[in-house]
Structures are given as structure tokens and as C-alpha cells.
Amino acid sequence: xxxxxxxxxxxxxxxxxxxxxxxxxxxxxxxxxxxxxxxxxxxxxxxxxxxxxxxxxxxxxxxxxxxxxxxxxxxxxxxxxxxxxxxxxxxxxxxxxxxxxxxxxxxxxxxxxxxxxxxxxxxxxxxxxxxxxxxxxxxxxxxxxxx
Numbered sequence: 001x002x003x004x005x006x007x008x009x010x011x012x013x014x015x016x017x018x019x020x021x022x023x024x025x026x027x028x029x030x031x032x033x034x035x036x037x038x039x040x041x042x043x044x045x046x047x048x049x050x051x052x053x054x055x056x057x058x059x060x061x062x063x064x065x066x067x068x069x070x071x072x073x074x075x076x077x078x079x080x081x082x083x084x085x086x087x088x089x090x091x092x093x094x095x096x097x098x099x100x101x102x103x104x105x106x107x108x109x110x111x112x113x114x115x116x117x118x119x120x121x122x123x124x125x126x127x128x129x130x131x132x133x134x135x136x137x138x139x140x141x142x143x144x145x146x147x
Contacts, residue, residue, distance in 0.1 A: 031046055066119075069114070071101070079103070
């Protein structure tokens with residue numbers, strides 16, 4: 001994706017800027033895959049635009065990865081196997097690897113959505129189980145960093 005701007009990175013993080021999400025449709029296939037550019041090791045995250053009144057070009061499933069779709073704007077229909085249901089801004093859909101999925105945008109505006117793909121049953125710790133509270137005052141740390 002040509003308009004990806006790497007903001008900053010070091011050994012513990014990578015920060016990028018994709019620019020205006022409404023302009024994703026001007027990129028290759030209206031998608032931005034983030035695994036490589038962010039150096040992610042446990043997820044593939046993509047941001048996508050589905051043009052007004054169009055379908056995804058194919059139904060698909062996965063061998064081992066589940067997907068979570070987060071609809072940021074637009075509205076339409078989502079189908080998993082033989083069940084179709086309405087989606088709109090704020091809808092979140094998780095699909096198991098073997099679920100055959102597809103989506104259509106039924107509105108006159110583009111649909112912007114995020115897909116997070118990760119290996120099914122791989123998350124052993126999450127939220128505060130995995131979190132480690134650091135003895136740092138965020139405001140003091142930011143002030144020190146800006147000196």
C-alpha cells in the first residue's frame with residue numbers, strides 16, 4: 001500500500017499511519033494488510049473498503065484461522081454457511097475457520113471494515129491475565145520522554 005507511512009518503530013513496537021480510511025478504495029483491491037508492515041507475529045489485520053452496492057468477490061473459509069470482522073461504516077448483509085443477517089456500523093462478527101463466509105454492501109455508500117485473523121484456540125491469556133502493571137506514572141513518563 002503506497003500511502004502507508006511508518007511513524008516510528010523500535011524493538012517493542014511499530015506505529016504506522018494509513019491516512020484517511022475513506023481513501024482505501026484507491027489502493028490495490030481496497031485493502032491494506034498490516035502483518036508485514038507492523039511486524040505482527042500472532043495476527044493478520046486488514047482494513048478494507050467494499051464499494052457501494054457490491055459483494056465480496058467470493059465466499060471463503062480458512063484452514064486454521066478464525067476471523068473477526070468489525071464494521072466501521074456502511075451497512076449490508078453477512079453470510080456464514082446458510083445463514084444471512086444484517087450488519088451495520090458497530091457490528092462485530094467472529095467466524096470459525098470452517099465457516100464459509102461472504103458479505104455484501106447494500107448501501108449507496110462504501111463500507112469500511114477491519115478483519116482480524118488469528119489461529120483458532122491460540123489465545124491462552126488475555127486482558128489482565130496477560131497484563132503486567134508497571135510501576136510508572138504515565139504523565140511523568142511522557143514528560144521525561146519529551147525532554
